[in-house]
Amino acid sequence: QKEVEQNSGPLSVPEGAIASLNCTYSDRGSQSFFWYRQYSGKSPELIMFIYSNGDKEDGRFTAQLNKASQYVSLLIRDSQPSDSATYLCAVKSSASKIIFGSGTRLSIRP
Amino acid sequence: GAGVSQTPSNKVTEKGKYVELRCDPISGHTALYWYRQSLGQGPEFLIYFQGTGAADDSGLPNDRFFAVRPEGSVSTLKIQRTERGDSAVYLCASSLRPSGRAVSTDTQYFGPGTRLTVL
Numbered sequence: 001q002k003e004v005e006q007n008s009g010p011l012s013v014p015e016g017a018i019a020s021l022n023c024t025y026s027d028r029g030s031q032s033f034f035w036y037r038q039y040s041g042k043s044p045e046l047i048m049f050i051y052s053n054g055d056k057e058d059g060r061f062t063a064q065l066n067k068a069s070q071y072v073s074l075l076i077r078d079s080q081p082s083d084s085a086t087y088l089c090a091v092k093s094s095a096s097k098i099i100f101g102s103g104t105r106l107s108i109r110p
Numbered sequence: 111g112a113g114v115s116q117t118p119s120n121k122v123t124e125k126g127k128y129v130e131l132r133c134d135p136i137s138g139h140t141a142l143y144w145y146r147q148s149l150g151q152g153p154e155f156l157i158y159f160q161g162t163g164a165a166d167d168s169g170l171p172n173d174r175f176f177a178v179r180p181e182g183s184v185s186t187l188k189i190q191r192t193e194r195g196d197s198a199v200y201l202c203a204s205s206l207r208p209s210g211r212a213v214s215t216d217t218q219y220f221g222p223g224t225r226l227t228v229l
Contacts, residue, residue, distance in 0.1 A: 008150075032216055043201060043220035044153065088152050090214055097166050098143070100152035 003027060004091050006101035009107055014106055019076040021104050023089030026070070034090040035074045038103065042089055048074070079108045114221035116202050122227045123192055131187040131224045135204030141165075141187050143218060145201040150203070153201055159185060160207075175220055192228045197221040 001011055005024050005044075009070075013019040032051040034046035050056045050063040050072070062075040076083055086103040115134045123129050124134055135142050145153035155169040158178045167177070174192075179185040189196055203218035 004152075006152075025188070034217070043222055045220070046217055049217060097155055097158055097168070098218065099155055100145070102150070102152045
């Protein structure tokens with residue numbers, strides 16, 4: 001089992017709709033959780049982090065964390081073509097290193 | 111201020127050669143991470159430094175890979191006897207510190223990466 005798992009996609013969402021990206025992790029001792037966006041040929045850039053159960057909202061983005069289910073998600077409201085990218089889930093394990101998932105490719109169709 | 115910088119941006123080498131990849135973190139960031147990213151994959155953890163010491167090197171694939179950070183700032187990833195399978199983008203990231211109550215201090219800022227091609 002991979003430490004951090006994501007559906008590779010591609011996930012295709014119409015412009016203006018909500019995109020939902022999911023991630024599961026295996027280490028129950030994981031402390032903090034991150035979502036990064038990576039455009040093709042570029043480095044990852046941080047969108048949000050979350051460490052408490054529940055929802056955290058920042059503009060059009062909402063991160064959701066459920067530690068009991070070992071599940072993290074990212075919702076993108078009012079999806080824009082510029083949101084088309086690969087979204088990487090990252091988890092800080094109990095060993096303090098940060099492990100990335102393989103990423104989900106998101107495509108926003110006009 | 112300046113972000114994380116990495117040099118060279120591209121490196122082409124022949125199988126069996128030695129290469130060095132350099133990372134210059136954000137000033138004041140004590141934690142520094144090296145990752146390797148292959149096409150279609152997420153960044154694969156290699157090693158992380160807290161200050162001058164390697165706090166976790168469990169991701170280094172074998173003893174051909176070695177990294178140093180002698181003064182707690184710039185880091186060099188060294189690969190001996192390169193193999194074609196080493197071809198990837200090598201990413202460096204830094205953060206203010208790797209642990210503590212403030213999760214924001216775990217936030218990693220990535221450099222542009224070095225694309226290594228082993229022929």
